[in-house]
Amino acid sequence: MTAAPETVPFDKWFEAHAESFTSYQYPHEMAQMLYDKLVHQAFDCGNYFSIDTSIDPTLLYTPADQTTPLTPGCNVFITDHCFAAKPKDIYSEWKNQTQLRERLAAFMEYGEAAQELTLEQILQKCDGKTLEIEFQELESIAPLEIATKFPHLEVLSLIGNNISNPAEILGLLAQLPDLKALWIGSNPVAEAEGIDKSILDLCPKLEILNAKFTKNWGEWALLYYAHNKNPALVANLKISGRGITELKPEAFKNFKNLSVLDITNNEVDVSKIKEIIPSLTSLYCDNKEQAPQSLQFINGADEKENVVSIPIPDRIWDHIQAVGEYWCLGDEIALSIHHSLEPNVAQMPVRSPLNGQSYFVFWPVAVINPFDEIKADLFPLIPLGAEVPAERPPLTPMKSLKSKFHSSVISKRPIKTYIDMDIFREHLHSDKFQLVDIPEEADLIWYTFKNFDDWKHIYESKILVDQIEGEECLTAKDYLYETCTQYMGQVPWLPETFILTEPEEIARFVQRNEELKKSGQSHVWILKAFQTARANLMICTDSASEVLRHASIGPRLVQRYLWNPLNIYGRKFDLRFIVLLKSVKPMELYAYKVFWPRLAPKEWALEDFDDYERHFTVMNYRAPGKVTPKTWVDFVQQFAVENPNITWEEVLNRCYIAMRDMFMCGCQKLVASPYSKAMYGIDLMITNDYQPVILECNFQPDCHRACNLCPTFVDDVFEVLYTDQPVTNDKVVFIPLD
Template sequence: MSNVRFGLREVPGLAERMATLMCVDLDLKSNDENLESETQEEEKSGSLDNVLEILQKEMDKVKERGVDAAIWLELEALGIDDEMLKSLELSTKFPNLVALNLWGNKLEDAETIIQEVTKCRRLKAIWLNDNRALRLMRVSLALICSSSLVCSCLLRFFSNMSRSSVCIFSGDRISKLILDGIPGLEIYNSCFTSNFGEWALGFCGSIFGADNPGCLSECSGSLASITTLDLSNRCVRCLPKAFSPIMLPSLSHLNIRGNQLDQISVDDLLQLLKSFTLQTLEVDIPGPLGNSALQILEYLPNLSFLNGISASVITETGKHVIDSALQPRLPEWAPSEPLPDRVIGAMWLYLMTYRLADEEKIDETPVWYVMDELGSALRHSDDANFRVAPFLFMPDGKLASAVSFSVLWPIQDVHHGEECTRDFLFGIGEDKQRSARLTAWFHTPENYFIQEFKKYQQQLASRSLPAPKEALITRSILQHDGHSLQVYTDIPHVEEFLTHPKFVLTTNPKDADIIWTSMQVDPEVKKAFELTDLHYTNQFPFEACLVMKHHLAETILKAAYLMTISLFLDSMLNCTCCGTGRPEWLQPTYNLETQLSQLIGDYFVRKQDALNNLWILKPWNMARTIDTTVTEDLSAIIRLMETGPKICQKYIEHPALFKGRKFDLRYIVLVRSMDPVQIFLFDVFWNYRGRLNHMNTPEFVREFEEEHQVNWQTIHQGIQDMIRSVFDSAAAVHPEMHNPQSRAMYGVDVMLDHLFKPKLLEVTYCPDCGRACKYDTEAIVGNGGIFRGRDFFNTVFECLFLGKTAHVTPL
């Protein structure tokens, strides 16, 4: 994926074809075409003659119907400005005007709008949408002014201006004045007012409209024939008396999506709906009827369909949140955005992926591709009638000659004229978070995910980290007779640099006292090497709780959950948490295989609060940077799950910089025991900037302190506390991790934020220590002194097996 932008820019015609396929080039017309279109639009609208012609036709209708007939005026997008609105004298010409549509005109002066509109005292509906006057024009001095001098100047400026020269309104202020001036208004800018009743219900039930404006007074029985009522997205907070089975005896299909309905309780609303003979209901879940589709059906057993899904299907599948009317996510772009950027922003709605595999292993690098125009035009359906699969044809039997195809075939009988569809998540059920994963392509209910996130936060809020246990001394394992310990290893650096006289290398693992290997020492390896429980190994049982990225965050959070505040009060005093039960040094982290809903909720909350929404995705158990992505695109986050299990972690958006560049730190931790926890921190650490750009540690610390005016010892103490907490958490959650025959070395990668607080990146098993063995350096923590690189593994083995503490600090 890293070469996508380069390919779009350099391959001739690629960006253009992809942009057309993804429909992100629709606004790219020639200047002449745009000019011609604008000219035609100007000729069509903005003419007083055109408006007067429409009014004359309506006046002719009045003569036909009688002077007492209600009038509906459609004046949408006619270029009407403030002066023209005044000249039309609508209230005089149409005293019985009940509905006025001024959507998309050129009205700018709020006073003029209020003055002219409120003269039409019998209005029941008015649409002023998409007029400049209704855009928010409130000037907030508190937000735009940080200087008292600027504030006073602006205040003086506005106070000196006469009321006739300027009047600043907000959209809310305009609506209030209009509603005060027209008490009977039921619909304002597509939303129901608090006065809505029979006329508004009739409008949404297709009883009233331009051809039938209704009556000037209440028309008894006018709603009796309504069978379908769409009240979606009408800003309804409470239902009127007119919404009753007496007034709506035939109502069987109701849509109340997109309404708060917060002025009526869930029980009262359910009771009201139960009094109708509803067959289908559309409602937000979670929403005004609660959080569960199953509970809604339990209370409204006569429903045949809920949100477009058969009630029997909902009951059988046990789904709480259901919806068949999800709106698709459409590509969004700025007019000035170049084609390659538009394509990158839209591609996650179209991309497909696969990985190559042979008998030995699966390729670590996924292949992402886009089908042609036909394949990309296939829309999603849960009940798809086609399937698509990638097919690789190798004429020469070699991968280099491969040609890729997408094979499309029907899986149901398909009739002429029927749409061809595919299941975007074929084979993925609710056990693999199907509903949440549909968020990559559709606008799923945000409220549901936000509530899931808030529940997750509440679970974390009462958690605290475990307190350190008192460390006991682990003795040397050296034989009393003074014989050297035999070491078997498959790690070249150990073979080369382990020169301590108390350790002798052997090529036979059976004869070794210590097994120091990069392999997983599982039962099969033990059997093959004829190992016994008396052999010392460089692995602890269940160490996956630390070295697997998804288990690491889970371990830390679970440890906090298991420990009570009273038992570990000292820990709470020493370990700062961020108010959510999550330590400050752990970024918000989600296991995408199990916590996708909570992540989506977190994403939506951050979006609502205009917070940074940049995330980093990391595979569970691959080396750093492999299949790792940084993105703020929610669709990309969800789609990247397809290339293997991942965690999604909040990106550190404000890291500490060194000479303008990000860096991270590698610490080496030596573990003698996990019960009690007995760990040692190497006095030497390593810094990395960019790709393997290491700077001598004392020089780095000296220049960092000088650049930021900080004390490194303070920073180091915070890192020490964090590392201790990590291993305490593992010991608390997995006491079975302890094994008296285990000793291990781990790499702990750390970043600093802009406040110089540590952030945990990952814990690595059997870290690469080539750099540690290669360079001599000065230890600037611990006991200090010069550390010789060639003695690195001698120091490690002395600490773990001989009980020495040279060049290490116990934590």
């Protein structure tokens, strides 16, 4: 029989938790109280709280005496967790937990709180196009003079009133020639014989009647349910249960980037839907046998890859907490606590001194009266709630990077060269260079695994180096974005980015995510740690709460996922370019002509965002057996096949222009020196309208593939950077300033 583990003494337990107590602002004077409750397993939440399930599961304070308030410092309460997984396994574990998902079904989404407005407020709020007079108990609408006040109404909702006179409704509609959507449900008039036919005869432009599409439906009706005015921006569209009996190609024509469509609960043939919406990758429908097999996902399943998309909802991510090496989710009591920036409790994870098991605890931080809702700041470790500034700071003027002089090179031959990377040493064959074994003997030092820090010594000793002072403005993910936007503002060749260490940036991110979500646009994000490469600590998600949860445990930036990528072979790809910055001023920039395409192993779709092999392209380190071996020659040939309306040369030139602009921004901060030159790896993607988007600028990129495929690669790099002037090497292309 295994002996029970010894209870950890209070002093040691407190020492282990002291930093956490400080981070979560748990009063140290309450530590003994918490310790005692954990030791005695005093799980007494049921004596104080109950869950109101009438609309949205909500925790209420319901003491037995119905009179005693809770006050700060009076008590602490312990809840268990119902799910735990390591970060890399959390989605696969969640998918496998069918019973748990069923158990927590009521906690998956937040209920929508109705906005209660007076009739006067509703009329004042009307923008002249949309008027929603709902649940106002109106028996007559004539006194409102709707047609006189709003003659160009397009949307009118009268749901939930007591209107009974068909003539009054029809008389109003006759005065609204632009009306396209009408709701009269939950009114006696809706039951009048022939009312729908009379309305349709009277309103030839009407596309939506009582939430159903009329025979006149078209692009406008689709945009209405997308909550967007620009069809090209719509990535997700839900038109479930709209009474659709036929698909109209003309209505979908301008939805060029629509990727996910939910058309369930409609009696419609979807067998030709891929011809009508070529961009579609995911379809939700009633008859999956009818759906084209060329779709990647049908009803959330990729049957070719045996994958089912089961996301973790925002509401669940709101309550997941990092506990040691695990993500843990609280039980129903914890899940009933709603997020608020005006909380009356605070919460945190702790470990039991009995067995090390993790729990969630919460405690009052304000007076809580009986039947009050329990609210907490669910993200206490990040600064939520900042105001979004109305304007961004003005652009910084750029200094000229031109010069009447050429960049300088060393005339000494051979150049004594120290290289700390074996593969470069093995591939440097140019007689212009002579390898030495120690850096002290070198005229040129090439460090791959070390940063130079004594720049004064480098400048004074006139040693050639492969780094440039200040280059972190390009190679650090957060600095790259800040540098480029400082000088050029929001540019199409950088992803929309938010630095999640700044309160204003967090507020901007939350606001932007909500805007995208409400307007049917893709709200998928790539989350990155500041100083990582090779796709380490990168996460793809459509959950803003998951983004914020990761930002709680370390510095992160988030970039909008490229939701409309150009694909090759149906797969997402990025391109690795090697660029050589020979001089800061004059800015002298070259790109190696050979580039390296990297393809995701699985076909792309705007679904299943935890699938690394669908949404990421770098497989060398995480899944080396899944690397897709395509050369730049293969890529260019296939590009021509799949994109007959544009040449690769045109797109390549756009890539060079984007790289030029990025380095123009970076060179504003780099320290110009004739002794500093550098090689960088630029990763970029291309949108389906052929806009290059730079993902990263990598310091000392991995060049094993380049060395193996291009025998002269190392010689080319060293000669272009350090000996040739002018550069005549036909393996590189010069990227001019103009």
